Amino acid sequence: MKIRQNAQHFAYRKALETPGVRSVAKSGLVRLHTKIFTKKADPAHAEERTDRLDAFFDATMDTYLRALQEGYSEAEAREITHIQANFDFYNHGWTEMMEFPVDELDDHYDRYRDFFERWDVAIDDPLGQFAPVGGIPEAPSTPEKLEEPEHPYAEGGFADDVYVETDDGELVVGGRESATADSRAVGVDEDE
16 A cells, blocks of 8 residues: 655654553644544545444554554554554545545555464454444445446555655555654644
């Protein structure tokens, strides 16, 4: 999968790993991701998906932290959460929100099969053990979009590894780890 990575991603990581700051950072990241993906959604359905996306992205923050604890790089941990989201988008027929084409679902699953199986994550159960006890809100599906999926935001051909586009446009296989992080993480500064 192709993702972007810059110093702020390392700041988000640090904030999520820091007690006392975690809940504020998590809330900010959830809002950010919901905003990004509702803008990609069919405008006729964006609002009705908001509550589900908020809860889904909240749960994937736990996935991200667990993947880091298991030794995955920042880029890989973040990619895992994006793959989970794309599984959910697919299950609901929200193909316009997908970041990779439908025909790459299995390839992305297979790359992280060990992690996904360990935590009961599956294409048809994207959160697995990361799902909150009470579940997450439902949202209307658009299964008809699976018949001829359109992926205006998807970038295919990156299923074999995590490809990271840096701030200067360089494409790096596997991403990079940062020794220094920008301290401006989403949600940490109340003015953001």
